[in-house]
Amino acid sequence: MAPRKSERIVNLTICLLSSRRYLPKERIREVVEGYHDLTDGAFERTFERDKDDLRGMGVPIEMGSNDKFFDDEIGYRIRRADFELPPVDFTPDEVTALGAAARVWQQASAARQTAKALGKLRAVGVEPDVERLAALQPAVTAREPAFDALWQATISRSEVAFRYRGSDEMRHVEPWSVIWRKGSWYLLGRDTDRDQDRMFKMSRIRSLPTVEGEPGGYRVPDNLAERQASLEPVPPDAEALVAVRGDRAPTIRRAGAPADPPHHVQLPEGFAVWRVPYARSGDFVGQICAAGPDAVVLEPRELRERVLAQLIAVVAAHPDPRPA
Amino acid sequence: MSTSAEQVARLLSLVPYLQTHPGITVAEAARNFDITPAQVIRDLKVLWMCGLPGGLPGDLIEVDMDAAEGEGRILLSNADYLSRPMRFSPDEAMSLVVALRAVAEVATGPEASALTSALAKLEELTGDESRRVAIAVDAGAAEMRQAVRDAIAAGERIQLTYDGVARGETTRPVVDPVRIEVRDGAGYLQAWSVEPQAWRTFKLERVVAVESTGVSASHHGEPPVTGGAWFTDRDNPQVRLTLAPSAVWITEYYPVLDVETHSGDQSVPGHSTATGAVSATLPVASVDWLASLLLRLGAGVRAIDPAEAARPAVQQARDALSLNAALFGDHG
Numbered sequence: 156m157a158p159r160k161s162e163r164i165v166n167l168t169i170c171l172l173s174s175r176r177y178l179p180k181e182r183i184r185e186v187v188e189g190y191h192d193l194t195d196g197a198f199e200r201t202f203e204r205d206k207d208d209l210r211g212m213g214v215p216i217e218m219g220s221n222d223k224f225f226d227d228e229i230g231y232r233i234r235r236a237d238f239e240l241p242p243v244d245f246t247p248d249e250v251t252a253l254g255a256a257a258r259v260w261q262q263a264s265a266a267r268q269t270a271k272a273l274g275k276l277r278a279v280g281v282e283p284d285v286e287r288l289a290a291l292q293p294a295v296t297a298r299e300p301a302f303d304a305l306w307q308a309t310i311s312r313s314e315v316a317f318r319y320r321g322s323d324e325m326r327h328v329e330p331w332s333v334i335w336r337k338g339s340w341y342l343l344g345r346d347t348d349r350d351q352d353r354m355f356k357m358s359r360i361r362s363l364p365t366v367e368g369e370p371g372g373y374r375v376p377d378n379l380a381e382r383q384a385s386l387e388p389v390p391p392d393a394e395a396l397v398a399v400r401g402d403r404a405p406t407i408r409r410a411g412a413p414a415d416p417p418h419h420v421q422l423p424e425g426f427a428v429w430r431v432p433y434a435r436s437g438d439f440v441g442q443i444c445a446a447g448p449d450a451v452v453l454e455p456r457e458l459r460e461r462v463l464a465q466l467i468a469v470v471a472a473h474p475d476p477r478p479a
Numbered sequence: 480m481s482t483s484a485e486q487v488a489r490l491l492s493l494v495p496y497l498q499t500h501p502g503i504t505v506a507e508a509a510r511n512f513d514i515t516p517a518q519v520i521r522d523l524k525v526l527w528m529c530g531l532p533g534g535l536p537g538d539l540i541e542v543d544m545d546a547a548e549g550e551g552r553i554l555l556s557n558a559d560y561l562s563r564p565m566r567f568s569p570d571e572a573m574s575l576v577v578a579l580r581a582v583a584e585v586a587t588g589p590e591a592s593a594l595t596s597a598l599a600k601l602e603e604l605t606g607d608e609s610r611r612v613a614i615a616v617d618a619g620a621a622e623m624r625q626a627v628r629d630a631i632a633a634g635e636r637i638q639l640t641y642d643g644v645a646r647g648e649t650t651r652p653v654v655d656p657v658r659i660e661v662r663d664g665a666g667y668l669q670a671w672s673v674e675p676q677a678w679r680t681f682k683l684e685r686v687v688a689v690e691s692t693g694v695s696a697s698h699h700g701e702p703p704v705t706g707g708a709w710f711t712d713r714d715n716p717q718v719r720l721t722l723a724p725s726a727v728w729i730t731e732y733y734p735v736l737d738v739e740t741h742s743g744d745q746s747v748p749g750h751s752t753a754t755g756a757v758s759a760t761l762p763v764a765s766v767d768w769l770a771s772l773l774l775r776l777g778a779g780v781r782a783i784d785p786a787e788a789a790r791p792a793v794q795q796a797r798d799a800l801s802l803n804a805a806l807f808g809d810h811g
Binding site: 240403405 | 487492495496511525526530533560561570571572575579582590607611612617650663685770776777778780790797798803806807
C-alpha cells in the first residue's frame with residue numbers, strides 16, 4: 156500500500172499548502188483523498204502519523220486558529236514562505252562552480268544529501284554542470300565509524316554518548332561542530348559531565364555514539380572558530396640557531412631564515428645556519444633528531460642538550476643484535 | 480526514513496523539476512534523482528492521483544502517461560501550487576556546503592571567486608547549520624596550484640622545487656604534470672618524472688616553486704591509479720614497533736597493518752612496559768623514512784622487530800652525535 160500512502164501524504168501537503176487559513180482536522184478528513192473512508196480511530200492515527208512523517212522530512216506544519224478573538228477550532232496549514240526554497244540567483248560561473256560539489260563526498264549518506272540538494276537546485280532551473288570542473292574535485296572521505304551518528308547529532312543538536320580512547324568511561328557530549336583537518340574528522344562539543352569544551356578525534360571513539368537527548372536540546376555558542384583553535388599548531392615562542400647541511404632537512408629550513416654562524420662555531424663543510432622559530436611545547440626536538448647528521452642545534456644550549464639526550468636514547472634503545 | 484517518506488520527499492522535488500524541464504526523458508529524470516526509470520514511472524503514477532482537494536478532474540496533476548511509457552518523455556502540468564521544491568534540509572545544506580568548501584580550498588583564480596560567491600549565497604539560504612562544520616585541505620599556495628594547473632592545461636614540462644620529506648631533501652625534479660588529486664585532506668600532483676623516467680606523486684604543500692622549461696610535455700599514458708590506500712602496500716617490508724604511550728599517535732598518523740594494546744604484564748623482556756604501550760606493524764615506505772621515524776620518536780620506540788631494521792637510525796644518531804662532538808668538543 157506504499158503508493159497509496161505516498162499519494163495521501165502528497166495530497167495532504169498540497170491541501171495544507173494551498174490553504175491560506177488554518178484547516179480544521181475534520182475539514183482535512185473530508186477533502187483529502189484517502190482519509191474519508193477511514194474509521195474515526197484509524198483516521199486519528201493515520202493523520203498523526205502523516206503529520207509526523209511530514210515534519211520528519213522538514214515540512215513546516217503550523218497549528219493555529221483563524222480567529223484569535225473567538226475560541227475557534229484549531230487547524231493546520233503550511234506557510235508557503237516556510238516551505239519553498241527561497242529565490243536564488245546564481246551567475247553562470249557560480250552555477251558551474253556548484254557542479255563541482257557533486258562528486259566530492261566519498262561517504263555514502265553525505266553524497267546522497269548533496270545530490271538531493273543539487274536536485275532541488277535543478278528543480279528551480281539552476282543546472283550545475285557536473286563535468287565542467289571535474290579536474291578540481293577533491294575527495295572528502297569519512298572512514299570513521301562514528302562519523303555518521305555525530306554528523307546527524309551535530310545537525311539536530313542532540314546530546315550523544317560514547318567511549319573515548321582507552322577509557323571505559325561513557326562520555327556525554329553536546330555536539331557543536333564537526334571539523335575535517337588533515338584527512339581526519341573531529342567533533343567539538345561540550346562534555347556535559349565535565350562542563351567543558353572538548354575536541355574529540357573521531358578515529359579514537361571506541362563505541363558507536365548513541366543519541367541521549369532530544370533534538371535541539373541545547374544552544375551552540377557563537378564563537379566556534381575560536382574554540383576550534385586547539386587544532387591549530389601551537390605558535391612559536393622561542394628561536395633556535397640550527398646548522399643544516401645543504402639542501403637537506405627542508406622542513407627545518409623552510410620554517411626559518413638564513414643567519415650568520417656564531418663566532419665560536421666552525422661550521423662543517425656544506426652547512427649553513429638558519430634562525431628557526433619553534434614552539435617549546437611542540438616536537439622540535441623530534442624534528443631535529445629526524446634529520447640525523449643533517450641538522451645540528453647551535454643555540455640554545457638547552458635545546459641542544461635535549462637533542463643529544465634523544466640521540467643517545469635512540470642508540471641505547473636498539474643495541475646491535477650482531478656482535479661486532 | 481521509510482520508503483514512502485523517501486518517495487514523498489522526492490515527489491515534492493520531482494513535481495517542480497518536471498515543470499521546469501518539460502518533455503524531459505524518463506532516463507534523464509532517473510539519472511537526476513538517482514533512481515531507476517521504472518521508479519520514475521511508479522512515481523508518475525502516484526502523482527497522477529494527486530492534486531488539489533476536491534478530486535474533480537481539473538484539480539488533479541496532469542501527467543501524460545502514454546508519452547512517458549511510450550516515448551519515454553515526461554509532460555506534467557496543472558501543478559502550479561508545487562512550482563518550487565522544499566527548502567534544503569539541514570543535512571542537505573551541510574553536505575552541499577562542505578563539498579563546495581572543499582572545492583574552494585583547491586580552486587584558483589576566477590573559479591575560486593565564483594565558488595566563494597556561490598557559497599555566500601548558499602549560506603544565506605541555509606540556516607545556522609552551515610557554520611557547524613569546518614573543513615581544511617592542505618593544498619599548498621594558490622600560486623603553485625595555479626602554475627601547475629596552467630602547465631597541465633598547456634601540456635608543458637615544468638621544473639619543481641620540492642621539499643621531499645621521505646629523504647629529507649630539497650630536489651628540483653623536471654616533470655610532465657598530469658593531474659591534481661586531493662585525498663586524505665591534502666593535495667597531490669601526479670606527474671611523470673623525467674629523471675628516473677617514472678610516475679611520481681608530489682604533495683602540493685611541499686612544492687616551493689614551479690618554473691617553466693619552455694619544453695612541451697610528452698605523453699606517457701595514464702598514471703597508475705593510486706586508489707584509497709597509498710602507502711599500505713603489503714608488499715613493502717614490515718616492522719613491528721613496541722611504542723611507549725608518547726609515541727602511540729603514529730598509529731593514527733601513518734598506515735598500520737595491525738595494532739595491539741598491551742596490558743601491564745605483557746612486557747617486552749628487558750623493558751618495563753607500562754599500561755598503554757602498543758605494538759604496531761607498519762609497512763616501511765623506505766629505509767630513510769624508517770630511520771627518520773625512529774630518530775624522531777627517540778625513547779618512544781621501545782623495541783623494533785626485526786632488530787636489524789634500527790641499524791640505519793642508530794648509525795645516523797651516532798653520526799649526529801659525532802658531528803656535535805666535533806663542533807662542541809663534547810656530548811652535551
